[in-house]
Amino acid sequence: MKKWPITTIVLVAIILVLAGALIGTLLYVRNQPPPTRGVTPLITVAAQEPDSATWGLNFPNEYSTYLQTTSNNTRTAYGGSEPYSKLEADPRLVQLFAGYSFSKDYNEERGHGNSLTDVRATQRVNDKTPGTCYSCKSSDNPRLWSALGMVEFDKTPFATLGERIINPIGCANCHEANTMQLIVTNPALEASLEAQGKDWRTFTRQEMRTVVCGNCHVEYYFQGEGKLLVFPWAGGTRIEDIAAYYEGIKFSDWTHPNSNAPMIKIQHPEFEMFTASSTHFAAGVACADCHMPYTRDSAAKYSTHNVRSPLLNASVACGACHPDVEYATARVAAIQAQVRTTMDAAEEALVAAIQAIHTSAALPSADVAHLEEARRLHREAQLRWDFVAAENSLGFHNPEEALRILAAATDLARQAQVAALQAAAPASAPTP
Amino acid sequence: MKKWPITTIVLVAIILVLAGALIGTLLYVRNQPPPTRGVTPLITVAAQEPDSATWGLNFPNEYSTYLQTTSNNTRTAYGGSEPYSKLEADPRLVQLFAGYSFSKDYNEERGHGNSLTDVRATQRVNDKTPGTCYSCKSSDNPRLWSALGMVEFDKTPFATLGERIINPIGCANCHEANTMQLIVTNPALEASLEAQGKDWRTFTRQEMRTVVCGNCHVEYYFQGEGKLLVFPWAGGTRIEDIAAYYEGIKFSDWTHPNSNAPMIKIQHPEFEMFTASSTHFAAGVACADCHMPYTRDSAAKYSTHNVRSPLLNASVACGACHPDVEYATARVAAIQAQVRTTMDAAEEALVAAIQAIHTSAALPSADVAHLEEARRLHREAQLRWDFVAAENSLGFHNPEEALRILAAATDLARQAQVAALQAAAPASAPTP
Secondary structure (H helix, E strand, C coil), X not given: CCCCCXXXXXXXXXXXXXXXHHHHHHHHHHCCCCCCXXXXXXXXXXXXXXXXXXXXXXXXHHHHHHHHHHHCCCECCCCECCCCEHHHHCCHHHHHXXXXXXXXXXXXXXXXXHHHHHXXXXXXXXXXXXXXXXXXXXXXXXXXXXXXXXHHHHHCXXXXXXXXXXXCCCHHHCECCCCCXXXXXXXXXXXXXXXXXXXXXXXXXXXHHHHHHHHCCCCCEEECCCCEEECCCCCXXXXXXXXXXXXXXXXXXXXXXXXXXXXXXXXXXXXXXXXXXXXXXXXXXCHHHHHCCEEEECCEEEECCCCCCHXXXXXXXXXXXXXXXXXXXXHHHHHHXXXXXXXXXXXXXXXXXXXXXXXXXXXXXXXXXXXXXXXXXXXXXXXXHHHHHCCCCCCCCCHHHHHHHHHHHHHHHHHHHXXXXXXXXXXXXXXX | CCCCCHHHHHHHHHHHHHHHHHHHHHHHHHCCCCCCCCXXXXXXXXXXXXXXXXXXXXXXXHHHHHHHHHHCCCECCCCECCCCEHHHHCCHHHHHCCCCHHHCCCECCCCHHHXXXXXXXXXXXXXXXXXXXXXXXXCCHHHHHHHHCHHHHHXXXXXXXXXXXXXCCCHHHCECCCCCCECCCCHHHHHHHHHCCCCHHHCCHHHHHXXXXXXXXXXXXXXXXXXXXXXXXXXXXXXXXXXXXXXXXXXXXXECCCCCCEECCCCCCHHHHHHCCCHHHXXXXXXXXXXXXXXXECCEEEECCXXXXXHHHHHHHCCCCCCCHHHHHHHHHHHHHHHHHHHHHHHHHHHHHHHHHHHHHCCCCCCHHHHHHHHHHHHHHHHHHHHHHCCCCCCCCCHHXXXXXXXXXXXXXXXXXXXXXXXXXXXXXXXX
């Protein structure tokens, strides 16, 4: 056997070791999981996983702040998370919602973590309530919508569907598992956006930080016998568009027993109000910027998931853009006081309209055409007022729009009162 | 004669020369004019000098931009300096001001340099017009107020006083000669501030950059036989305070021929509207920041005295604080459109109220108490609407406040209509 020089042997050995090291490194790198945004997930989360605690293993800061929405129970000047009775705070609401469940039970809502407890406790739910009422209450929904389809989900009785629902609003309502991308999960929102020619998958992340809130914080109604969840956005998302939509399909939630008008109850239209050219939206601010501001906790920086009134967290929520936080919160207080005053006047006008219609309609000689006009005006006035009253910000999400709408509501309510008086003439006119 | 040593002579000579130099320097320094803010005045201006051209020798940039107010004739979306007829632009005003001079001649106002030309041209001036109408029209006023006193100034007939008035609004209306300090020159403003316990001499310069505009851009009335100029601020400067003040002294400008209500005409209350907790005022912005922004012209930096709509100069006027000028002007456009819509509704309601009162009052059986209530409501509604309508900003000086007031105006106007219908019952009711 020919002897190799010692130097050749050493050289070959070095080359072999280096080659082995290179191959080993390449194989290791190739088998690493895809890069994340600086977070190494501990576990893989199943698609549409309903249990937020599982997601919480990978995202402890987001999860632990989310849990705070359950215990957060603080009232602000006009809102917050304390479930006080709106009916006791403002008894005019009992007259405005007479004949409808909201005149019996209407509390300020609590945080996301209480959604399931609270929807099951409300007196507005009864034997006839459809599954649709669970649409915005549970992180079980994305999986159920995939399994059943929205049509089946909605027409299942509330009690029956409830057997399959165990988690309150959670991670799966807005996030894709593992990638944590923000996604539209409510089929009604997806359908409404599609009808507007919009594909949410093309939206920027900052846009999605507003759009995912539209999964729930919108005006909606239950369509047809199947009580299908539909957003009334076909003609646009301004209150005038929504009113025209409901008028076009002759929809009503209930008939007011005193005015006999076919009424609409508006639900929390935060998305529509904020995106109607509000100053913050126009400046590129998203819902999450104020309600889930980026928070520093020692070395960690994350978007807090203790979603609540920014007034309870103003130094962080407002302070990121407004160095003078005191100035910013004073502006909120001033604006909300102006909106409250204007809303009070709208409610007084609505109560007067209802009474005038009631009185005139009792007269055998009352003019039918004028009475019908008065009822139409009552409906139009009250749904405009409710668009501001049911919206959770007391106008601050869009101050000028809220005041514009309240001015119109008051005008229409007083016109209803005028029409009712005209209906009573010429026989004998009422003096409400 | 004793001979001094040569060294002593030299030493004494040096001491004498130094002493002489010191004395000369001190005398020179002592006789220099007081220091100025980097400007060496060419001439000394007499106290209350009415001719702005004289001041202009010392301040050529301020003066030459001031002269531009004479020729500036540009219309904005809702205002500007083109003297178009407001009555032709909005024929409802003819009905609202029926029986009063503003229903005959009501044009958009032009710039400061045209004040004298325009007050002499308006059809609202006649043989009975008092000198008070010159209060805000001339830089001759400070001297005349000092010479005559305001009581004498005001009660002198307009034509007679006019012989002593030759200059339009100018430097002397806001500045002290030579020091150029901002000063209150209108005795009515000084009296109003004193009544509020305020001494303008203690105000900061930034505060004065708003207060001097209050020399003229305010609501006022002519008190008593002597037609004394008075600001109705004794109870405060909000519209509710002003309305209560006029009601308290039973003042009216004219009686509306169709409703028979005792009416108030509101004049350009820019100062009151802006300082009523507007967002800009609360943030420390002064009138001059937007209407007379600091301007660079080669090496010179000065506050432009071409006082006009900031929309005609947005890159400088808005851009100093809002880097995204397009965003800022779009906000102005959106807000003014909202205010215009709400103002239209208020005007429709006022016209309906006037017609309803007119119709009811013609009925022999009309109820007097209800008619009186309808007239009171017409007055209260219209003066609130006019507080926004006569204010030169279409609500932008204080958007939420303007919309709040318009909502109240519409409410009151419709209540006037209701009261008029109630007055007609039970005999025979009108159908306006």
